[in-house]
Amino acid sequence: MTKVVKDVICPFCGTLCDDVEITVSDDNKKIISVRNACAIGAEKFNHTSLPGRVTRPRMRQPDGTFKEVSYDEAVDWTAKTLVNARKTLMYGWASTSCQAMSVGHEIAEKIGGIVDNCATVCHGSSLIAIQDVGVPSCTLGEVKNRADRVIFWGCNPAHAHPRHMSRYSIFPRGFFTVKGHKGRKIYCVDCRYTDTARCADEFIQVQQGYDYELLNAFRTAARGEVLPDTVGGVPKEKIYEIVEELKGGRFGVIFFGMGLTHTMGRNHNIDIAIALTRDMNDFTKFNIMAMRGHWNVTGSGQVLAWQYGFPYAVDLSRRTKARYQTGETTSVDLLIRNEVDACFNIATDPGAHFPIDSVVSMSKKPTVTIDPHINMSTEISDLHIPVAMVGVEVGGCAYRMDNVPIETRKVVDPPDGMLTDVELLTKINERVDELMGAK
Amino acid sequence: MTKKITLNMITCRSIFQGVGMEAGKTSQKYFNACSIIEMHPEDMKKLGIWKNTNVRVSSSVGSIVVKAVEPRELLVPGLCHIPMGPWANRIVPAYTFSTGEPCFKGFDVEIEPAINEPILSAIDVVKDACGLPIK
Amino acid sequence: MSEYIIKNGHVFDPVQKIKGDKKDIAIKDGKIVEASEVSSSAKSINAKGKTIMAGAMEIHAHVAGPKVNAGRWFRPEDKIFDSHKKPGMTRIEGGKSIPTVFKTGYEYARMGYTFAMEAAMPPLYARHVHEEIHDTPIIDEAALPVFGNNWFILEYLKNREIENTAAYIAWILNQTKGYGVKIVNPGGTEAWAWGLNCLTINDPVPYFEITPAEIVTGLMEANEYLGLPHSVHIHQNDLGNPGNYKVTLDTLRLAEKVKPKNDFGRDQVMHSTHLQFHAYGGESFANIESKAKEVMDYVNSNEAITFDTGNVTLDETTTMTADGPFEHHLCSLNHLKWFNVDVELETAAGIVPYVYSPNVSVNAIQWAIGLELALYAKDPMRCFITTDHPNAGPFTRYPRVMSWLMCAKTRNERLNTFKNADKIIDRTTLAEIDREISLYELAAMTRAGPAKSLGLSKDFGGLKPGMNADIAIYNINPEKLPTKGEDYEKAFSNVAYLFKDGKICVKDGTVVDNGQKKTFWVDVKVNPNKQVRHDVVEKFLKYYSVNEGNYSVPDDYAPHQHIISLDATHA
């Protein structure tokens, strides 16, 4: 006999689909099939049952091999490392629950850590821009129910957020959008003819690195001012035409991604995209939203914000005050300047996603990585502590890209004896207390 | 003399990279999805290579061997793409201009054929850079 | 649990009509008891020369949830000079106008507050609100879900379906662990989803063909149909605009049509919030003037209304409201950064930083209006002090607002030293008022009054035996009252003692215990309602972006719940 778990939340991307249906074996141990998820989501759920999963902590030996250790030993080593270090980079958090983050922050505050999440290499630029100019935005349901002009700028949901287009932004029929895709005009601005561009009614090919100029041209056109013949490779006639179409819509929305945050200009690219959105509100209703990547990177920003007032790169190393200064307290900068003396990675893989110079720096310091699976970070760490998969083997709160919180569901049991993030962090926290009390 | 060309590099997500990641960072799926460089056929011609040959890609911070493939999502000549992952990050400049955000998109790389050079596995790419022993 | 006896203090308790008499207060098992009921081992606290009141109750503040948190993170500058670890059992406390959850809990406690009502919870974001409430130490909290622009409500009330409205309210309170019915800019926020607004109570809402007046009246009727502990809690249309007092009076008059019906001792059918923002005369910001007198003449005459002030504190702050169009408008006035979120089927929110400057006449007039409202209030049991935190100023400024209300000298000093003092005096009536709020009146305005308005007067807001042992002791000697406003400010900023549930949580301004905060919510039983069930299923299937199965707030988000259960199944 099998059973079906409904309304399951997919813990992969910021789309945070909550309609996945999973068939599990009677003993709650195995996932048998996955419905409604995209290819990535399905792979994530199916991965739990793969053979060869590491289920106990592993400590690196002098010869470079890993040896299994007990959770208690792992907790002790981690706590000692944290207590002994003056400044520990505690990076990741994007694939764990808000409840786990809370415990982590308590540890960070005691031991003087710097808590950073993967916004730092993803939508950090967007957060900086929003701190500069604010942002008019909305929930994804608003887009589904009202939007008739949708722009994808420097983002590629067809690959990074596969169900975004069908759930919210292109195809769904909503309350005021009964015609679905037919009632919407879709634009895609990118330097590549992406699979998202294929779904769009209009593809605007911008020269790589010229997004700022093109956005500026849109603003200029919206004000009826004069443009040069082409901007960023786009003819001015096209720009004027699109701006008029946007003004003629009832409800427009811009989705943007790393095509803006990762290119030269960084936060300024977002800044001007937001400024354009603000301008458009003088003519019609317009919103803008960042396509957040990891399923709970938004949640990490939220918890850090309500506890310390900053969305990422929170420096608690003085223990008496929280500081935040991008370029100074951000992970990549801390690492390339060798300003931390220990690394604590959780629920994200900087080994794979940080530029190599920062990874090399990390590999030279005492490092622990907490992650359900083997990845590039675990392999350069002194200690790998595997944990249950949040959103699959244990529940916990996550925030969608529009900041809507959704409690993820436990679908199957974790392998026997495996700890969850919350359990592990609580143990580390207690051990830190003991060690610090003894000091 | 081997030919060299200079292209503008971007590193982006792809669905195959996403699926590969979830299949496991040590899986063949991940390797196939990420240890590649997508280039315009014209640029391959300039470089004098066929598709599916290995090339060495070098930036201001390092170099890496990956397989040159035709783009699935069309690129203009002069632009090239390695999906995000350890291979791409061997050459991404870490400097952040005080934003915290490295330059993942829009940096110059030099490309030369490396037909007989092997492509390192995901883990080895990182270990090799960190000076850790490779199996 | 430990026993205490607080001796020799001066007690101010409108519940028992005690006006500063010396009376011993005994505590046992988290409750106030007769002095004879505690054993000889009860710890004795000497409160000689001090003022004792019940724990204060915040009736309207934005302290937890999506827009509060957006305000925090999109304003890093709010922490630059304000992030500290203070002595005591505390975490790092940050933020001036929008404090972090830790600072929020500690600062309320240090001021003698034991309860705070989060004033606007978008149901879709209820889980976020409760996550923050969970992390806020010491104080009890509750949250009001917003209803005034909700599609279900608009559709039911278009057809005057009160019973369906009530059943839907009951369902939402249960799903969101909510406390009551909040209305923000009725109809106007839905209009804002198209970039429009409703500026009078008769402007039709686009598409839904209903007016704000119909929404407010219908929600009041549904509220009384259910017999909820609190009345409808309303932020009216046309907030912040010169001449809006007419819309305000129109809205307040709607309360004449409905009678209170509940088992909680509540007499009002409408709580009108941050009235200061709604009491403006004039046609433009150039000739804006106070209409506090006109508004208060009406409020004083209608016992079915309670209100809070929304006092401007003359600080740099962060405005935030579910009144989306207002924030857009404000941004066009001050050109600072603007944050907006429209929430599907339910509401919206906007945030704009704002600097209330004593040198700007409009701000000084706003300051005066807030004080006038409280000083004109005949019944302190119906007038509550707020700053609509953080909209008119941070709640941490309550002690200063109290000093302006309690000391005419301090108030007039401030008034007379404004840059444009003559103009302010001319446009307001504050200079003509010499009333000073007494400690007894203050206890009504901050304890007994809000408790009654919230339907919590059985257990909270007073010091009668049997009530919850939430007690604040201040370093104020009623026999030798402070002569300077700043002495009041100092005393109200840092309690000598704060008891929460019979435990000492703050001593001499230092947090010594994080207590065990509780989340209050209202669980109403209604008759099964097929129509509402059908509509819920349909709306989630077609229009929401989350499934119905993922909408509710799981129980473990609020580990200590104080559930007020009531039966509204009408035969």
Ligand code: SF4
């Ligand atoms: S779109 Fe994202 S959240 Fe939805 S199923 Fe795919 S990976 Fe999961």
Ligand SMILES: [Zn+2]
């Ligand atoms: Zn308010």
